[in-house]
Amino acid sequence: MAAFVARRLAAAVPVLFGITVVAFLLVHMVPGNPVKVILYGSQATPQQIADLTHQLGLDQPLWAQYGRFLWQLLQGNLGTSYLTQDSVAYELLSRTPSTLILTGAAMVVAIGIGVPLGVLAGARPGSLADRAARAVSFLGVAVPYFFLALLLVLLFSVRLNWFPAIDNGSFGALVLPAVSLGWGYAAILTRLIRGRIIEEYRSEYVRSARARGCAEWRVLLRHTLRNSSIPAITTIGLQFGNILTGAAVTEVIFGRAGLGSYLATSITSKNIPVVQGAVILIGLGYVLINLAVDLIIGVVDPRARLA
Amino acid sequence: MAMVTAAPAAGTVPAWGRARAGRGIGATAMAVAAVAAIILLAAPGLLAHVSPTATTSDILKGPGAGHWFGTDQLGRDVFSRTIYGARPVLIASLLGVLLAVVAGVALGMAAGTAPRWVNSVIMRVVDVLLAIPVLMIALILIATAGSGVRSIVIAIGVAFTPGFARVVEASVRKLRAAGYVEAARVFGSSRTRTSLRHLLPNLMTEVVVLGTSAIGWAVLTATTLSFLGLGVQLPQPDWGSDLAAGATYLSSSWWLATFPGLGITVTILLANFIGDWLMGALDPRDGMRPVQGFRALVLGQRRGKHGLAGLAGRAPAMAGAGAGAGEAKADGTEAEASQ
Numbered sequence: 001m002a003a004f005v006a007r008r009l010a011a012a013v014p015v016l017f018g019i020t021v022v023a024f025l026l027v028h029m030v031p032g033n034p035v036k037v038i039l040y041g042s043q044a045t046p047q048q049i050a051d052l053t054h055q056l057g058l059d060q061p062l063w064a065q066y067g068r069f070l071w072q073l074l075q076g077n078l079g080t081s082y083l084t085q086d087s088v089a090y091e092l093l094s095r096t097p098s099t100l101i102l103t104g105a106a107m108v109v110a111i112g113i114g115v116p117l118g119v120l121a122g123a124r125p126g127s128l129a130d131r132a133a134r135a136v137s138f139l140g141v142a143v144p145y146f147f148l149a150l151l152l153v154l155l156f157s158v159r160l161n162w163f164p165a166i167d168n169g170s171f172g173a174l175v176l177p178a179v180s181l182g183w184g185y186a187a188i189l190t191r192l193i194r195g196r197i198i199e200e201y202r203s204e205y206v207r208s209a210r211a212r213g214c215a216e217w218r219v220l221l222r223h224t225l226r227n228s229s230i231p232a233i234t235t236i237g238l239q240f241g242n243i244l245t246g247a248a249v250t251e252v253i254f255g256r257a258g259l260g261s262y263l264a265t266s267i268t269s270k271n272i273p274v275v276q277g278a279v280i281l282i283g284l285g286y287v288l289i290n291l292a293v294d295l296i297i298g299v300v301d302p303r304a305r306l307a
Numbered sequence: 308m309a310m311v312t313a314a315p316a317a318g319t320v321p322a323w324g325r326a327r328a329g330r331g332i333g334a335t336a337m338a339v340a341a342v343a344a345i346i347l348l349a350a351p352g353l354l355a356h357v358s359p360t361a362t363t364s365d366i367l368k369g370p371g372a373g374h375w376f377g378t379d380q381l382g383r384d385v386f387s388r389t390i391y392g393a394r395p396v397l398i399a400s401l402l403g404v405l406l407a408v409v410a411g412v413a414l415g416m417a418a419g420t421a422p423r424w425v426n427s428v429i430m431r432v433v434d435v436l437l438a439i440p441v442l443m444i445a446l447i448l449i450a451t452a453g454s455g456v457r458s459i460v461i462a463i464g465v466a467f468t469p470g471f472a473r474v475v476e477a478s479v480r481k482l483r484a485a486g487y488v489e490a491a492r493v494f495g496s497s498r499t500r501t502s503l504r505h506l507l508p509n510l511m512t513e514v515v516v517l518g519t520s521a522i523g524w525a526v527l528t529a530t531t532l533s534f535l536g537l538g539v540q541l542p543q544p545d546w547g548s549d550l551a552a553g554a555t556y557l558s559s560s561w562w563l564a565t566f567p568g569l570g571i572t573v574t575i576l577l578a579n580f581i582g583d584w585l586m587g588a589l590d591p592r593d594g595m596r597p598v599q600g601f602r603a604l605v606l607g608q609r610r611g612k613h614g615l616a617g618l619a620g621r622a623p624a625m626a627g628a629g630a631g632a633g634e635a636k637a638d639g640t641e642a643e644a645s646q
Contacts, residue, residue, distance in 0.1 A: 244440070257328075282439065
């Protein structure tokens with residue numbers, strides 16, 4: 001087990017490095033001089049420009065700049081925003097909780113709708129439950145989440161007035177964004193679990209459990225569900241990065257203050273350090289989630305520890 | 308190899324109505340889609356007779372006789388905007404996927420036929436790129452290249468390339484073990500010639516299937532980007548930006564946002580349907596479909612030794628089989644014969 005953990009950690013390190021390289025190269029891919037962007041508007045003398053260039057280390061060779069970037073990163077310094085001169089780390093991290101809450105809520109919706117539906121559909125293929133599950137899944141896969149968000153707002157906010165359309169800090173304001181974001185993943189989970197349960201029902205151990213007189217619900221919940229949950233865990237974990245970016249877009253729609261709107265404005269205003277920082281944060285988050293998923297599966301499924 | 312038999316469902320496509328639909332529906336869908344795409348791309352004027360940017364004084368009228376889908380806040384005809392709005396989306400997604408296919412296949416073949424250490428380096432880079440969500444990569448690229456359809460094409464192309472590269476590389480590694488490839492090398496065929504003449508044709512099926520399933524995702528990504536204002540700028544019609552613009556009028560004039568949104572939904576549905584159908588039609592194997600759909604790929608069912616999802620989600624041994632199940636059988640018999 002320890003060797004397995006070590007192997008997974010070792011595999012994660014080059015990926016982390018790669019992410020820092022990508023983030024670092026971002027500044028140098030953007031046309032235009034960062035110094036000019038920072039000093040935009042103010043009448044800067046050539047001396048001031050030279051000073052700032054030296055201060056940012058932009059007059060150094062590329063590898064030296066990367067080294068400096070990495071060193072700052074390891075100290076937790078993600079750079080300074082071009083616009084506000086505040087620490088990027090502070091600006092991003094202060095907006096992260098809101099986005100994480102939305103992401104978490106969406107995952108709850110996805111698992112809460114997807115798993116039971118998938119189980120019901122898998123246990124009784126061809127039945128009414130199966131067809132209902134199929135309809136839900138169809139909608140979730142076909143309709144883009146931002147369109148679904150607007151439709152939900154139209155129905156539940158404008159017509160029925162059950163939930164607010166814009167964030168007002170209440171729990172109710174979380175419902176529509178979470179559902180519109182999570183539905184798509186619920187659909188994916190439903191199909192996945194349904195397929196797996198149908199497969200599992202064909203296996204030997206189910207037959208022997210039934211032969212031993214095991215009650216049907218027990219066969220379903222106790223035996224097959226555990227085995228079916230592995231791909232579900234993997235999927236939902238690996239989807240984290242996508243759910244996070246989806247949350248960013250959903251935030252813009254529902255007027256929630258979070259990473260999303262901040263990232264969008266930073267991109268249009270070419271506030272590169274912020275985009276850099278976001279790349280690193282999201283990449284880091286993805287790698288950590290990946291790692292966690294791998295480890296959980298290693299715990300749940302002993303065969304997987306051989307990887 | 309208990310893992311192989313017990314684990315494949317996550318990477319396979321559950322046979323919900325698709326496989327049973329038969330060749331007829333799928334072929335019709337493809338024909339309809341092709342015709343629609345051509346009309347919408349080349350001659351939208353055939354369907355919409357009013358200019359999408361012409362403002363009138365009929366402001367915010369609902370759907371009716373004169374304007375089928377109503378008018379927007381500047382009196383522009385929504386039906387016309389919906390028809391013309393397809394073009395940027397289709398261009399971005401189709402060209403983007405094409406770019407990704409070409410780049411991904413080239414990269415995958417290069418990595419698959421290269422010496423071990425080169426392969427390692429390339430695939431590590433691919434791993435890193437796969438770690439960053441597609442939308443994020445697209446956003447980064449647009450941050451550097453500026454907004455507009457061209458940037459979205461490049462963004463989609465770059466973002467989807469690692470996915471294709473990974474699948475192609477796995478298939479190539481498997482195909483290389485085939486007898487006829489070894490024979491070609493023994494007879495002096497250079498690496499490039501082997502790649503083009505022997506490997507590529509066998510990859511075609513898989514690449515086509517993957518490419519078509521990628522189109523749905525590309526449409527979603529392209530419209531998300533233009534929804535965020537990073538695509539075509541107003542007043543030019545585009546589904547994503549029109550959807551965003553219509554969102555503010557949602558409570559009073561629902562038709563502004565709904566029709567572009569429906570356009571996006573229908574397109575994604577059609578693309579997914581065709582992709583799934585192709586997967587079923589081109590793969591003679593019954594029951595399980597070992598060819599990886601792009602969806603499965605994006606969902607993180609990674610192959611090979613990189614990560615557990617490779618085990619939990621895939622049957623790696625069947626990876627290249629979809630490219631030509633005939634080839635797989637040929638491999639099997641040749642492998643047996645050579646033993």
